[in-house]
Amino acid sequence: MTLEAIDVHHGYDGETVLEGVSLSVPSGEVLAIIGPSGVGKSTLLRLLALFDAPDRGEIEFGSERVWTGSQQRRLEFRRRIGMVFQEASLFDATVRRNAEYGLRVRQSWIGRLRRELSALVGMPAETIEAMEALETVGLQEKANQDAASLSGGEAQRVAFARALAYEPDVLLLDEPTSDLDPRNTAVIENAVLEAKKRGIGVAIATHDMHQAERIADRVAVLLGDGVIEVGDTETVFESPADERTRKFIDGELIY
Numbered sequence: 439m440t441l442e443a444i445d446v447h448h449g450y451d452g453e454t455v456l457e458g459v460s461l462s463v464p465s466g467e468v469l470a471i472i473g474p475s476g477v478g479k480s481t482l483l484r485l486l487a488l489f490d491a492p493d494r495g496e497i498e499f500g501s502e503r504v505w506t507g508s509q510q511r512r513l514e515f516r517r518r519i520g521m522v523f524q525e526a527s528l529f530d531a532t533v534r535r536n537a538e539y540g541l542r543v544r545q546s547w548i549g550r551l552r553r554e555l556s557a558l559v560g561m562p563a564e565t566i567e568a569m570e571a572l573e574t575v576g577l578q579e580k581a582n583q584d585a586a587s588l589s590g591g592e593a594q595r596v597a598f599a600r601a602l603a604y605e606p607d608v609l610l611l612d613e614p615t616s617d618l619d620p621r622n623t624a625v626i627e628n629a630v631l632e633a634k635k636r637g638i639g640v641a642i643a644t645h646d647m648h649q650a651e652r653i654a655d656r657v658a659v660l661l662g663d664g665v666i667e668v669g670d671t672e673t674v675f676e677s678p679a680d681e682r683t684r685k686f687i688d689g690e691l692i693y
């Protein structure tokens with residue numbers, strides 16, 4: 439199921455941020471969104487997450503227009519999209535409760551399997567799923583701790599686990615490793631690749647070019663003024679079509 443922005447324009451208080459941006463997040467693929475600070479990466483993710491309607495252009499999910507359909511349909515779409523913000527927002531409960539938050543009852547075979555398993559081990563299916571997701575980010579031992587007592591980086595990992603536990607069709611990540619040390623950055627990167635393997639489409643905004651090179655199948659470069667280059671990772675990094683992309687990647691572009 440592909441999530442897509444088509445010729446999207448968006449801005450705030452009369453100031454244009456995105457000008458004619460088109461890109462897609464197909465299933466089982468990692469798309470990195472890079473570009474200088476303030477160019478609109480978070481804005482684009484918020485539009486893809488269906489939090490805001492674009493001023494102009496379309497957001498489509500599975501080739502269906504999202505904003506011309508019913509509100510009910512939009513809610514259904516939104517439930518299939520997981521988003522992790524730059525600032526992890528956890529609520530005042532245990533780590534496990536945070537990871538469980540929002541888990542839906544699924545009718546898929548895997549959901550049934552989990553429910554059967556949960557009956558066997560005497561644990562709710564949600565708990566099993568939340569624990570699995572916490573394990574993926576290396577925090578299963580902190581499951582019963584208060585979320586408020588976590589470090590910034592741990593909170594970021596719990597927010598990621600929460601989005602993953604939910605098994606969305608699409609995962610949108612806004613700089614999910616900005617507060618993490620190299621070891622935990624690798625944990626999240628591996629979790630992203632695991633999500634991709636499960637067929638989830640992932641879009642990740644990042645300031646870390648090496649991260650984009652390590653995990654992305656495709657890269658979208660936003661440079662403002664409607665400039666966007668989208669291509670497979672190697673092409674964008676090795677022989678970009680736009681001279682400004684090359685300058686940005688080489689650190690020559692001064693903003």
Ligand SMILES: Nc1ncnc2c1ncn2[C@@H]1O[C@H](COP(=O)(O)OP(=O)(O)OP(=O)(O)O)[C@@H](O)[C@H]1O
Nearest residue numbers: 450451455473474475476477478479480481482643
């Ligand atoms: N809710 C808002 N109201 C007004 N202006 C906003 C709002 N959100 C973002 N902006 C402005 O839009 C521009 C793009 O912001 P955005 O956060 O999308 O950029 P970004 O590329 O994600 O930046 P960074 O890399 O620093 O996180 C910025 O100039 C920002 O100040």
